[in-house]
Amino acid sequence: YMAIVGILVMAAVPQYKASVAMANTTKIQMDLSSLNTAIALYHAQNGTVPKNVATDLADYVQNAGSLHPPKGESFLKTGSTISITDEEYGISKDGLEATCQSHVLGDFGRKENKT
Helix, strand or coil, X not given: CHHHHHHHHHHHHHHHHHHHHHHHHHHHHHHHHHHHHHHHHHHHXXXXXXXXXXXXXXXXXXXXXXXXXXXXXXXXXXXXXXEECCCCXXXXXCCCCEXXXXXXXXXXXXXXXXX
């Protein structure tokens, strides 16, 4: 009986981990997309790029200061996973894109299968 339970657990844990990583990836993608829109609006209205998500984008994103990346694994389109440890989102060096752990929106997601 215990052997059957062990086999079921061994099969379920990787699927659970993949589901959590996909949920984290989706949250990051949604957050970065919203922040990218806010960055574009900020740039259009101010003629400069923002330097800080929490302060510069506060007028463009509701609760910008409390928007944080999820903790745990997330998928990159390279086919690898990344462990998210950053406490807040950032802005790219050129000021035109939001980042999560130095990765931009286009970096996150499942590896595309080319057929």
